[in-house]
Amino acid sequence: MSDITNVVMPKWGLSMTTGRVTEWLVEEGEEVSAGDDLLEIDTDKIAGALESPAGGVLRRQIAELDEPVPVGATIALLAPAEVPEEEIDQAAKAAREQLEAGAVEESAGPEIGKVTVDGREIAYARMGSEGEHIVLVHGYGGDKNSWLFVQEPLSSSYLVDAIDLPGHGESTKDVGDGSLDVLAQAVTGYLAERGIERAHLVGHSLGGAVAIAAAAAAPAQVASLTLIAPAGVGPDINADYLRGFAQAQSRRELQPHLTALFADPSLATRQLADDLMKYKRLDGVDASLNALLATLLDGDRAGIEVAPLLSSTRVPVRVVWGEADAVVPISNAEGLADRADVTRVPDAGHMAHMEQPSAVVRAVTSAVEATPAQQPA
Amino acid sequence: MTATATVRTQEGLSADKLRDAYRMMRTIREFEERLHTEFATGEIPGFVHLYAGEEASATGVCTHLDERDTIASTHRGHGHCIAKGVDVKGMMAEIYGKATGTCHGKGGSMHIADLAKGMLGANGIVGGGPPLICGTALAAKIQGTGGVSVAFFGDGASNQGTTLEAMNLASVWNLPAIFVAENNGYAESTASTWSVAADDIADRASGFGMPGVIVDGFDFFAVHEAAGEAIARARAGGGPTLIEVKFTRYFGHFEGDQQTYRADEVARAREELDCLKRFRARVTETGELSADDLDAIDAEIGQLVEESVVEAKAAPLPTEADLLTDVYINY
Amino acid sequence: MARMISYREAINEALALEMRRDPSVIVMGEDNAGGASAGSPGEEDAWGGVLGVTKGLYGEFPDRVLDTPISESAFIGAAVGAATAGLRPVAELMFIDFMGVCFDQIFNQAAKFRYMFGGKAVTPVVIRTMYGAGLRAAAQHSQVLYPLFTHIPGLKVVVPSNPYEAKGLLIQAIRDDDPVIFCEHKALYDMQGDVPEGAYVIPFGEANVVRDGDDVTIVALGRMVSYASEAAEELAGTGVDAEIIDPRTTSPLDTETIIESVERTGRLVVVDESNPRCSVARDISAIVAEEAFGALKAPIQVVTAPHTPVPFSDVLEDLYIPSTQDIVNAVKTATDWKR
């Protein structure tokens, strides 16, 4: 039965325990390639498409629509066309029984914790057990959970840490003067504190600028850069969005701004708005967001300029940009042409890692693979 | 005006009266001990506060009372109810929430009442009773029935404004009212040595212009004597009295209380001070009653309480129609 | 992230965080230090209030957690007085039913100062109190009396429906300069929920839209919010999509969110565990009838306890408390309505 691949309910985010299949995008008998969208999943927090882990034929849909399925349980079976029908039947029966009995072993889930860097607690979630170190750095107002669609697939080959920058998530809500240096030091300090000699940094938006600053300041610690819609490589930025986000005091005020984040506005869910409001209500967040806003903006233009820093680095650089980005528009990518390999993603806005996660996974993989092995000292 | 009543031999309690007193105390004890075990099985709903250890107070006071008289009680009210003659089986059924209960299952442990017996109710509100007995005492006075009214309340309740206001009012109106402060050392987890600013609750009597007496609450005869004097004075138009009865409760504040706030004073109290043991020792020593007399009562009460539990468990529940009745007499 | 703690723990945590942050915050109430003040022979801090909500605070703040005698008028009044003199007291009125003993200090004193003194006084006092049926605690320990407080101008009244709400609303209550009546449903104390570790505030007067829907608006309060959610799940199966609004505070009341929703759905069901007459349910009904009459496709439905005291017997108490089925039925009445 080794030719059968069980497609399982993924763990998207630390608190996810079950999910529901809301729509099949591939019918039984259809042929798929690895990375194709198979089906839509809804959790209590988020909805998204699950990509096929392998190529083959979708032989069986195991989970029923809207049935709660625990993380790790089989939702579909993939296999080459030549695997006999009886074998598939058997595997389907076993999977169905396991699902009905609820007998799914709780997947270990990420390791979560905090380390202290420069007197601030930095929270992290680690997935994966071996391979190169990857560190994911979220953007303005985001947190480590924003990587949910990317961290899991990467963790099958790499050791992947998502961190909360100062002022965000569960890290200390103090950003000092709010400068890029404070944030970059938090990242390099995190690496040192965790005993990670060298890591591949993946940064989104403000996190992209932070990753660039970290690579420039501590070249020995950074192996490659994957930047998703990085801030500060060009002058264009949606200042209204940023101010609106910082100022919103209720879900009602916040929700309209969030549609700017996605190519598909329906992804700006009320759950996302609720979660962001929960974050924004925390003591100290207002002050941090305002301090960072002062860094990010100079009037209606970008207040930071990291292109020169990026030019000073020597590591492989990959850039992923949503063509429909309405926050840090893709026009900024022009300045990068000679320094980086830019992937333009259709059907993605500012949150390419949520809307088109496979493009990001491919870019990160490519950056890691392009990195020369470290010379033994 | 505070005086400590000395324990001296009391004349005038016939063998029958002694048997009645013992039966009353034994009934309360048996009832409460049984509830303690039954509660642990999870079958009894709600909050249950047991009176075990304090029997001599309700008994020592209520053996002086008759149908003209009214008492008001507390959340720890089973003993007062039994002592004022409320039907034991009806009480048990009430505690089980049954239609056959004293209050048809609508009141529960904390609200057992039988106005026909002069029992104005257990009370969920600490300090709820004292003002009420000013009213029943006023009624008795105006109607000239010769009745007296008694409020039982705890050391905790002695700090409640309503209690203090009621005592003042009773003196001002010269009411046939008796205030029995049952000081069992604690209000929930709070010690009375801390919460009562005076040395003794009885000290407060002088501030309200009435006599204050302290008695050993484990000694039926001491309570009986002090209460007898106060009640006689009240009936004769001599006004209110404050009696402070000191003892220990045997169980927690309510069933389920882990009681980690107190040292184990209960074992010693049960062993050396217990009101039933002392009563038995005393009356058998003087020969007023025989051990056989008392054993017979024990057996009789054991039977009664057993039956009350069996019947309560078997009794019917209230029905949906009962939910909406008894709000108004009519609309 | 997902850190599950109980409603009880969430309240305790809010108190601890605010006491750490602000030395003017004090906590008082019967057994709040668990008899510790008394130098009892047993364990210190044995109780932490009758249901253990303040347990552990005394150990960290021995000078700022006070036991009180059973003298509600005196200590609630003292909390009000202390609030006018620079402290931020959080006083526990054990059961809301006991408001009868101390109501004057709340409604004639605390509630009036700011207005009556021409805006010159602030009274940042919080009165935490537990309410609600379900514990077989009978007529004097089970009432839902927040409508009485809501009636009084000058008081803010909070009815948190889950642990997350409880923590953020209590922190807001403590930082608020007005007197706040913080009503904790005793049947929710063991409810678990996802609660961030740090301090955060949920503003007053901002309703929480718990569920989006287009067919009917259900406004539910306190414990009734989870009942409404269960009802909405059941209704979803029958094709009725209910919006659920938790007002969070009955005073101030976010009428805007409610009216906006009813204008969209055309139907309103208000679920409130209190007795019906002069209740918050009827108040909300009246406001919607006045301000969104034209939008209504069916008569407003209210789901409340009956107009009786709370009965003791389990069977009667279960009938007394509004149920999920009652909510489903009320919604059906509204959606099936034909002129």
Ligand SMILES: Cc1ncc(C[n+]2csc(CCOP(=O)(O)OP(=O)(O)O)c2C)c(N)n1
């Ligand atoms: C007005 C009021 N406040 C508080 C309570 C909660 N409560 C019930 S019993 C009790 C302790 C009463 O102590 P005490 O008067 O000494 O009586 P005991 O329980 O010791 O018999 C308290 C605080 C209440 N029921 N009513």
Ligand SMILES: [Mg+2]
């Ligand atoms: Mg006491």
